[in-house]
Amino acid sequence: MNQPATPRKPHIIVADTMPERYARGWHVLDKASEITTKPRMFDVFGTRLAVYRGDKDGQVHILDAYCPHMGADLSKGYVKDDSLVCPFHAWSWGGDGICNDIPYAKKIPEKAVIKSWPVLEKNGLLFVWNDAENNPPIPEQEPERMEDYYSGEWTDWTMTQVPIENNCRELVDNMADLGHFGPVHYSRVKSFKNIQDGHRYIQVMEGGHEILEDGTTGMTTTAIYEGPAYMTTTMTGSLYGRPVTVHLLVSHYPVHMNKFLINFGVMMKKDPNLPDVVNRDMVDKYTRMSIDSFIQDVEIWDNKVRVGNPVLCDGDGPIHMLRKWYSQFYLNLADIPEDLVKHKEHVSL
Numbered sequence: 001m002n003q004p005a006t007p008r009k010p011h012i013i014v015a016d017t018m019p020e021r022y023a024r025g026w027h028v029l030d031k032a033s034e035i036t037t038k039p040r041m042f043d044v045f046g047t048r049l050a051v052y053r054g055d056k057d058g059q060v061h062i063l064d065a066y067c068p069h070m071g072a073d074l075s076k077g078y079v080k081d082d083s084l085v086c087p088f089h090a091w092s093w094g095g096d097g098i099c100n101d102i103p104y105a106k107k108i109p110e111k112a113v114i115k116s117w118p119v120l121e122k123n124g125l126l127f128v129w130n131d132a133e134n135n136p137p138i139p140e141q142e143p144e145r146m147e148d149y150y151s152g153e154w155t156d157w158t159m160t161q162v163p164i165e166n167n168c169r170e171l172v173d174n175m176a177d178l179g180h181f182g183p184v185h186y187s188r189v190k191s192f193k194n195i196q197d198g199h200r201y202i203q204v205m206e207g208g209h210e211i212l213e214d215g216t217t218g219m220t221t222t223a224i225y226e227g228p229a230y231m232t233t234t235m236t237g238s239l240y241g242r243p244v245t246v247h248l249l250v251s252h253y254p255v256h257m258n259k260f261l262i263n264f265g266v267m268m269k270k271d272p273n274l275p276d277v278v279n280r281d282m283v284d285k286y287t288r289m290s291i292d293s294f295i296q297d298v299e300i301w302d303n304k305v306r307v308g309n310p311v312l313c314d315g316d317g318p319i320h321m322l323r324k325w326y327s328q329f330y331l332n333l334a335d336i337p338e339d340l341v342k343h344k345e346h347v348s349l
């Protein structure tokens, strides 16, 4: 190789600053069926939430977990009717966040109100809405209804939770990261396109996959982010020489700025010609394979640093376009430049 005439300077990585808020939008906490009248706590958005299902209304309610009376964790309390009762002095909090009973007081203080978070149960999933501006959810940003989930022709989600010690942008970067598919996932990418459109970001990829198909069909995937944290992929591949179609869910929520939790879900179309037990076996097998494939990314995310000024080459995907799109969720609604949300397509291959 020819040596350059002048000495070349090493690139200094600039991490760029962490955002000062968490992304605006819907975040999956778990499968909706996992939420019962036994309250659960979720450490999310740098705070703690208490999540429970009302005994009478059957609705999921999400409240700030720390009781403003003297700080107990409401998720350690219990549900009475549709309210959550604090384990410390038994103040009762309605799903609207308003205190509706103090067993030993004549008058409930005006200030006895905690934050109640917007909730959505859809596609078998429980979503919470985050917004630093405290506006109500944006109707157009509600995740699309997955008809397949309701059709009875598909299995339910098999969910796996994966915690990662890093900022969640590292996960989202993956959408545009064409260069990692070969080395990390052993996939042979034949075509690769990214599309941004409002709060959606879409990756269309064609190729083969060493783990997730047996070489007979090849594999096509369409991965769609609806908002900052909810990604679904439809994949066609093969298993035991049979074509299979699955929906994958890669949804995350930030625990804090340097940790996030991935809700990784698999749903498979049942083959009506096969007995239930074989269908179940296929899903289990495919789920394990998908997780094996997915886990390949995890070790990288757990150990990588944040690079605000990456050195990119001509074979890389549109990392900058993706990051700009993603930054809209960290801005006040009124401040989002048109360029971040207008329809754009980028064909890498």
Ligand code: FES
Pocket (backbone or CB within 6 Å): 067, 068, 069, 070, 071, 072, 086, 087, 088, 089, 090, 091
């Ligand atoms: S701390 Fe919750 S009622 Fe006292």
Ligand SMILES: [Fe+2]
Pocket (backbone or CB within 6 Å): 174, 180, 184, 185, 297
């Ligand atoms: Fe990946």
